[in-house]
Amino acid sequence: xxxxxxxxxxSAWLQAVSKPFTVPxxxxxxxxxxxxxxxxxxxxxxxxxxxxxxAICQNEAIDMVPVDDPVVGDSGLRPxxxxxxxxxxxxxxxxxxxxxxxxxxxxxxxxxxxxxFRYIPGVDEKPWDDSELGWRREEGFELVDHDRxxxxxxxPDERTQTWAEVVIGYTEEQARVEASRCVDCGLCVxxxxxxxxxxDYIGAIRDGDDARAVQIIYDNNAMPEMCGKxxxxxxxxVCSIGVQGDPLAIxxxxxxxxxxxxxxxxxxxxxxxRVGEGRTVAVIGGGPSGLTVAYYLAIRGxxxxxxxxxxxxxxxxxxxxxxxxxxxxxxxxxxxxLKSAGVKFVLNxxxxxxxxxxxxxxxxxxxxxxxLMKPMALRAPGEDLPGVIPAxxxxxxxxxxxxxxxxEKVVVVGGGNVAIDASRISRRLGAEVTIAYRRRxxxxxxxxxxxEDAEAEGVEIVTQAxxxxxxxxxxxxxxxxxxxxxxxxxxxxxxxxxxxxEGVENHLVVDRVIVAIGQGPDLDWLPTEISEKICNxxxxxxxxxxxxxxxxxxxxxxxxxxxxxxxxxxxxxxxxAVNGIVDKTRAQHV
Amino acid sequence: xxxQTALERRVQLxxxxxxxxxxxxxxxxxxxEGDTLTSGVTHVGYLHRGFEKLMERRKFIQxxxxxCRICVPEPDTNEWLLAASIEELSGLDKEVxxxxxxxxxxxxxxSRLSSMLMVLGGHVGAMGLGTAPNWxxxxxxxxxxxxxxxxxxxxYHMYVTYGGVRRDLPEGFAERxxxxxxxxxxxxxxxxxxxxxSAVFRKRAxxxxxxxxxxxxxxxxxxxxVRAMGIARDTRTDYPYEKYGELDIEPMTTTGSDxxxxxxxxxxxxxxxxxxxRQILAKMPTEGPYSAKLPNMLTWTIPAxxxxxxxxxxxxxxxxxxxxxxxxxIRRVHVRGPSYVHGVTLLERLMPGTNIADLSALMVxxxxxxxxIER
Numbered sequence: 001x002x003x004x005x006x007x008x009x010x011s012a013w014l015q016a017v018s019k020p021f022t023v024p025x026x027x028x029x030x031x032x033x034x035x036x037x038x039x040x041x042x043x044x045x046x047x048x049x050x051x052x053x054x055a056i057c058q059n060e061a062i063d064m065v066p067v068d069d070p071v072v073g074d075s076g077l078r079p080x081x082x083x084x085x086x087x088x089x090x091x092x093x094x095x096x097x098x099x100x101x102x103x104x105x106x107x108x109x110x111x112x113x114x115x116x117f118r119y120i121p122g123v124d125e126k127p128w129d130d131s132e133l134g135w136r137r138e139e140g141f142e143l144v145d146h147d148r149x150x151x152x153x154x155x156p157d158e159r160t161q162t163w164a165e166v167v168i169g170y171t172e173e174q175a176r177v178e179a180s181r182c183v184d185c186g187l188c189v190x191x192x193x194x195x196x197x198x199x200d201y202i203g204a205i206r207d208g209d210d211a212r213a214v215q216i217i218y219d220n221n222a223m224p225e226m227c228g229k230x231x232x233x234x235x236x237x238v239c240s241i242g243v244q245g246d247p248l249a250i251x252x253x254x255x256x257x258x259x260x261x262x263x264x265x266x267x268x269x270x271x272x273x274r275v276g277e278g279r280t281v282a283v284i285g286g287g288p289s290g291l292t293v294a295y296y297l298a299i300r301g302x303x304x305x306x307x308x309x310x311x312x313x314x315x316x317x318x319x320x321x322x323x324x325x326x327x328x329x330x331x332x333x334x335x336x337x338l339k340s341a342g343v344k345f346v347l348n349x350x351x352x353x354x355x356x357x358x359x360x361x362x363x364x365x366x367x368x369x370x371x372l373m374k375p376m377a378l379r380a381p382g383e384d385l386p387g388v389i390p391a392x393x394x395x396x397x398x399x400x401x402x403x404x405x406x407x408e409k410v411v412v413v414g415g416g417n418v419a420i421d422a423s424r425i426s427r428r429l430g431a432e433v434t435i436a437y438r439r440r441x442x443x444x445x446x447x448x449x450x451x452e453d454a455e456a457e458g459v460e461i462v463t464q465a466x467x468x469x470x471x472x473x474x475x476x477x478x479x480x481x482x483x484x485x486x487x488x489x490x491x492x493x494x495x496x497x498x499x500x501x502e503g504v505e506n507h508l509v510v511d512r513v514i515v516a517i518g519q520g521p522d523l524d525w526l527p528t529e530i531s532e533k534i535c536n537x538x539x540x541x542x543x544x545x546x547x548x549x550x551x552x553x554x555x556x557x558x559x560x561x562x563x564x565x566x567x568x569x570x571x572x573x574x575x576x577a578v579n580g581i582v583d584k585t586r587a588q589h590v
Numbered sequence: 591x592x593x594q595t596a597l598e599r600r601v602q603l604x605x606x607x608x609x610x611x612x613x614x615x616x617x618x619x620x621x622x623e624g625d626t627l628t629s630g631v632t633h634v635g636y637l638h639r640g641f642e643k644l645m646e647r648r649k650f651i652q653x654x655x656x657x658c659r660i661c662v663p664e665p666d667t668n669e670w671l672l673a674a675s676i677e678e679l680s681g682l683d684k685e686v687x688x689x690x691x692x693x694x695x696x697x698x699x700x701s702r703l704s705s706m707l708m709v710l711g712g713h714v715g716a717m718g719l720g721t722a723p724n725w726x727x728x729x730x731x732x733x734x735x736x737x738x739x740x741x742x743x744x745x746y747h748m749y750v751t752y753g754g755v756r757r758d759l760p761e762g763f764a765e766r767x768x769x770x771x772x773x774x775x776x777x778x779x780x781x782x783x784x785x786x787x788s789a790v791f792r793k794r795a796x797x798x799x800x801x802x803x804x805x806x807x808x809x810x811x812x813x814x815x816v817r818a819m820g821i822a823r824d825t826r827t828d829y830p831y832e833k834y835g836e837l838d839i840e841p842m843t844t845t846g847s848d849x850x851x852x853x854x855x856x857x858x859x860x861x862x863x864x865x866x867x868r869q870i871l872a873k874m875p876t877e878g879p880y881s882a883k884l885p886n887m888l889t890w891t892i893p894a895x896x897x898x899x900x901x902x903x904x905x906x907x908x909x910x911x912x913x914x915x916x917x918x919x920i921r922r923v924h925v926r927g928p929s930y931v932h933g934v935t936l937l938e939r940l941m942p943g944t945n946i947a948d949l950s951a952l953m954v955x956x957x958x959x960x961x962x963i964e965r
Binding site (some may be wrong): 001004005006008010011012014015021022032033034035036037052055056058087088089090091094095103135138140141142143144145147182183184206316467543 | 648649651652653654655657721724725728729738739741742743746747756757760761777780783787788789790792793795818879880881883884885886888889890892
C-alpha cells in the first residue's frame with residue numbers, strides 16, 4: 001500500500017487551525033425556519049370550533065373541548081392538542097376551514113410536568129401566541145373543496161316568459177360531488193331550527209344512498225321538498241366551508257334527494273312506536289307547522305284531521321310562494337305522503353271560536369298554526385286607494401289561479417322575500433317593476449340569491465326610499481311619492497336606521513303599489529276566554545317548552561309563535577308540539 | 591485438555607439490537623468460530639408499527655405522516671411513492687402542475703443527497719473512524735436546513751401531497767441551496783482524504799463483502815450495490831419519473847463489488863446528485879401553481895384499482911404496490927423497500943466467512959434500513 005494512504009488521513013489535523021464545520025450557537029436555541037412546524041397557535045376569535053382539525057388528525061392528538069357557550073355558527077369548542085400524540089404534520093393547519101389554526105416556529109419547550117403538554121392554543125396563554133412566523137394556512141393549497149357545484153338555472157330572459165321552475169336541480173353526479181365537499185362538522189345542525197341531521201343525509205347522498213338520505217331527512221322534516229327549494233337555509237350561513245369558500249349547497253342537496261323519489265311512502269316506512277292509537281288530534285291551519293304535527297302524529301298512530309280555510313293545504317308555502325320556486329307538483333307529493341299516513345283534510349273550512357272550544361273538548365290535543373294573515377298597513381296617506389294592494393293578497397290570488405292584473409308598471413314596497421316574490425311575479429305578468437326599500441340592499445331580509453335573481457330578471461331596486469304618500473293621477477294611475485333617506489347609526493351594535501331627508505320628493509307613476517312590509521296576527525276569531533290566556537300584548541301566542549299554550553291541550557306553532565317567521569322555524573315548532581303531545585300521551589299510558 | 595469439536599468451538603453472539611454498530615433497530619444473531627462468522631440470521635421487530643396495516647385504516651391524506659417513518663434518513667421517497675401511486679389510481683396525476691413535478695424532483699434528489707452523505711459517514715464510522723462521520727453529518731445538516739426551510743421540518747418532511755407539494759419554494763431558496771452545495775463540494779476533498787485515501791479504510795474495505803454478480807437477479811438486488819459491480823441499473827434512468835427524463839443523467843458505475851466499491855459508488859453519486867440539483871434549479875419554472883386543486887381530503891374516494899410505482903432511493907429501488915377498492919381508504923399497500931433483500935437475504939448469504947469486526951461495515955455498505963423490512 002502506497003505511503004500516500006498512510007499520510008493523507010492526517011490532513012484532518014489541518015482542521016485544528018481552520019474554520020470549523022459546525023455553526024457555533026450563542027444566545028439560546030436557533031430560531032426555527034419561517035415556516036417551521038412548531039407549537040400550535042389559534043386565533044380563538046376566528047375559530048368556529050368546527051373540529052375539522054380534529055377530524056383530519058391521524059394521531060387523534062386533537063380533542064375539541066368546551067371553552068365557551070355555543071352560539072349559532074360556533075360550537076364553543078376549541079382544539080386541545082396533546083403533544084404526546086402530535087407528530088407536527090400540520091394537516092390540521094392546512095385543513096382549518098376558518099384559517100384560525102397555525103403553528104409558531106418555536107420548538108423548544110421543557111417542563112417537568114408532562115400534563116402541560118396538553119393545552120388549548122389561544123386559550124391557555126403561551127409565549128409564542130403572538131409569533132409571526134411558523135406554518136400557516138396558505139391560499140392555493142386547500143385540503144377541502146371551496147368551490148360549489150354551480151346550480152343550473154333558466155336564463156333570466158326565458159324566466160320572465162314562463163312560470164316554470166327557475167332552478168333546474170342537480171344531476172346525480174353533481175349532487176355526489178357537491179355532497180363530498182362536506183366536512184361533517186355539524187355547525188349546520190345547531191343552526192337549523194329543526195336541527196335536521198344535515199351531515200348524515202349529505203353523507204348518504206355522497207355514498208350514493210339517496211333512499212337513506214330521504215329517510216334521514218324525514219327524521220325531522222315532513223316538508224323537505226319545500227325546504228329543498230325555498231328554505232331560508234340558516235345552515236348554509238354557518239357552514240364551515242363557507243368561511244373561506246362557498247358553503248355547501250345544503251338546500252339543493254335536500255332538494256335533490258327528495259326529488260329522486262315519486263312515491264315517498266315506499267321509501268320511508270317509518271319505524272316508530274305507535275303511541276297514539278285511539279287518540280285524536282285536530283290541527284287548525286294547514287301550513288308547515290300544522291302539516292308537521294299532522295305527519296309525525298299520524299305515523300305514531302294518532303288520528304289527525306287538518307282544517308284549512310283555503311282549497312289547498314300548504315299555508316304560506318302554498319299561497320305565498322310563487323310556483324316558479326315551489327311548483328304545485330312538489331307540494332302535492334308531500335300532501336300525498338300525509339294522506340298515505342292517514343291524515344284527514346277538511347278544506348275550504350275556516351274554524352271559528354265555537355268550533356275551537358268544541359275541538360278542545362272532543363280531541364286529545366288541538367294544534368293551532370294559522371300564521372300571520374293581517375297585512376301591515378303602509379301608514380302613508382293614500383294607502384286605501386284602489387290599486388294599493390297587499391302583496392300577500394296578490395300572491396294568494398295568483399296561486400289560487402285567479403286572474404291578476406298588475407298593469408304595466410308596479411312599485412313593490414318592502415325588502416323581504418315576499419317583496420321579491422311579488423316583484424318577480426309582476427315581471428312574469430309583464431309589468432315593469434321597481435322595488436322601493438327603506439334601507440340598503442345589504443339590510444334586505446330577503447335571500448341574497450333571490451335578490452340577485454330578481455335583478456337578473458329586470459327588477460329595479462331603489463334603496464333608502466321612504467314612502468310619503470300615494471296619490472291618484474287624472475289618467476287613473478297612482479303617483480307613488482317617496483323621499484330619500486340617509487342611514488343613521490343611532491346605537492352602537494344595532495343596524496343603522498333610515499332617516500328621511502326632508503324636503504325632497506320623488507315621484508313614480510305606476511298602476512299598482514304592492515305593499516310587502518310584513519304581516520301580523522289575526523286572532524279576533526278566538527273566544528275571549530282563550531285569547532286572553534294565550535296571547536301576549538302584541539297579539540302573538542305564547543307557548544311553553546312542549547309547545548303548549550296556557551290552555552290545556554291547545555298547542556300552537558309557526559309564525560304566530562316564533563319571531564323568525566320562516567317555514568323551517570314553523571316546522572321546528574311543529575316538532576316541539578309533536579314531542580310535547582307524544583310525551584304527554586306516553587305519560588298517560590303509564 | 592481434550593481437543594474441541596467444531597461444534598464446541600462455535601460461539602453464538604447477538605449483535606444488536608442495542609449495539610451502536612448495528613444499522614438502525616435490528617439485530618444479527620451470529621455464530622462464530624474464532625472471530626469468523628459461520629452463519630448469521632437477521633432479526634427485526636424492534637420498531638414494528640404495522641405501517642402498511644395502519645394505512646388501511648386511514649384516509650388517503652392521513653397516510654403521509656405514516657409513510658415518512660418507513661425510512662428515517664430518507665423519508666421522502668416514501669412520500670413521493672404514496673402520492674404517485676394514489677395519483678395514478680385516482681387520475682389526479684394528469685393534474686399535477688409542471689412546477690410541482692420539478693419541485694418534487696428537487697426534493698427527491700435533495701433527499702438522496704442527504705441520505706448518501708450520512709451513509710458515507712457510516713461506512714467509516716462502522717470501522718471506528720470518527721472524523722469523517724462528524725463532518726458528513728454536518729454537511730447533511732446543511733441540506734436539512736434547506737428541508738426545514740422548504741417543508742417546515744428537518745427530518746419528517748411530510749411535504750409531498752396528492753396533486754403536488756404543500757408549499758412553494760421560499761424566496762431565495764435556490765441561492766441558499768447553491769451555497770450549501772458549494773460548501774459541500776469544498777469539503778468533499780477533505781472527506782476523501784480521510785476515507786478513500788485512508789490506509790485503514792482501504793485495508794478493511796477492499797475485497798471485503800464482495801457480492802457476486804449472479805446474485806443480482808436471483809435476489810433482486812438494486813441501487814449502489816449493483817452499480818458497484820459495474821451494472822448500469824438505475825430506476826431514474828431506466829424508468830424515469832417526475833422530471834428525471836428531462837435531466838442529463840447517466841447511471842454511475844464502478845467495479846469491485848466490495849465495501850470500498852460501494853462507498854466509492856456513494857461518493858460518485860453525491861457528486862452526481864449535486865449536479866442534478868443544479869440542473870433542476872436551472873430548469874425549474876419560477877411561475878405557476880405548486881398543487882392541483884384537491885377534492886375534499888376528508889371524503890375523497892378513488893376507484894378500485896392496483897398499481898406498482900417505483901423510485902430510486904439512495905439504497906436502491908423502492909416500490910409501492912397499492913390496491914384500492916373504491917372506498918376512502920387504501921385497501922392494501924405493500925412497501926417494497928430495498929432493505930428487505932439487502933438486509934435479510936443478501937446479508938445472511940454474505941455473513942458466513944465474514945470477520946465479526948467487518949460485520950458492521952458490511953451492513954452499512956448494504957445500507958440497511960430496518961423499518962423498511964418490518965413495515
